[in-house]
Amino acid sequence: MTPETAAQRLSLSTPASDLAVRDVLARIRSWLHASALTDEDRGTVEIVLAEALNNIVEHAYPADAPGEIRLDLALDQARLVCVLSDHGTALPGLRPPDGTLPAHDVARDALPEGGFGWFLIRDLADRIDYRRAAGWNHLSLELRHSRL
Numbered sequence: 001m002t003p004e005t006a007a008q009r010l011s012l013s014t015p016a017s018d019l020a021v022r023d024v025l026a027r028i029r030s031w032l033h034a035s036a037l038t039d040e041d042r043g044t045v046e047i048v049l050a051e052a053l054n055n056i057v058e059h060a061y062p063a064d065a066p067g068e069i070r071l072d073l074a075l076d077q078a079r080l081v082c083v084l085s086d087h088g089t090a091l092p093g094l095r096p097p098d099g100t101l102p103a104h105d106v107a108r109d110a111l112p113e114g115g116f117g118w119f120l121i122r123d124l125a126d127r128i129d130y131r132r133a134a135g136w137n138h139l140s141l142e143l144r145h146s147r148l
Contacts, residue, residue, distance in 0.1 A: 007076040008035065016066040016086065021053045024071065035075055041145075045080060048124050048141060051117040052084055060088025060137065079126070079144045090132045096139070099123070 010031045014020040025046055032042045053069065061067045070085040091097070099122035122128065127142035 007074040009075075010071075010073045012071045014069050014071075016057045016061050016069050016088070018054075018057060021050070021057055021069075024053065024069075025050055028071075028073065031073070032075070037075075037145075044124055045082075045143060048121055048143065049082060049084075051121050052082075052139060052141065055117055056084065056086050056088065056137075060086050077145070079142055082141045082143075084139045084141070085136050087136050090137060091130055094130070094132055096121075096128055096130050 008031075010028065012024055012027065014024045028049060029042060029046060032045060037045070049071075056069055057066070067086060067088050072083045072085075074081045097118040099118035099120075101116070101119045121141070124143065125141045126144045127140070129138075129140040131138050
């Protein structure tokens with residue numbers, strides 16, 4: 001790999017909390033700002049990562065015992081690959097949810113509060129892989145530049 005095609009990498013570790021996720025997203029936004037991605041592209045990445053990270057905060061760990069989230073990002077000329085790892089509860093069925101869009105053709109006050117996250121992740125990411133190994137969840141998300 002020549003320096004022109006070498007991937008830019010960022011590795012972070014953070015507590016699984018709402019405030020920590022906000023800080024991590026700001027750091028990722030700054031890191032991506034130095035890349036050639038457009039504002040819209042960076043926004044897409046932020047939506048996908050915010051949804052995935054918030055799912056970990058809300059579902060992987062008990063509210064009174066937040067754990068750790070590790071992120072490894074690699075950006076090259078063709079794609080961005082994000083690997084999110086946590087040692088919380090495994091995904092049900094050891095696979096990501098289907099991401100079916102919740103009913104949204106209802107009155108505004110009847111809209112569900114959640115359920116849109118996995119729909120957005122599946123809609124915006126080109127590849128999603130999940131595995132559980134040695135007590136850790138590893139969610140890999142790929143966004144190709146043509147999608148960004």
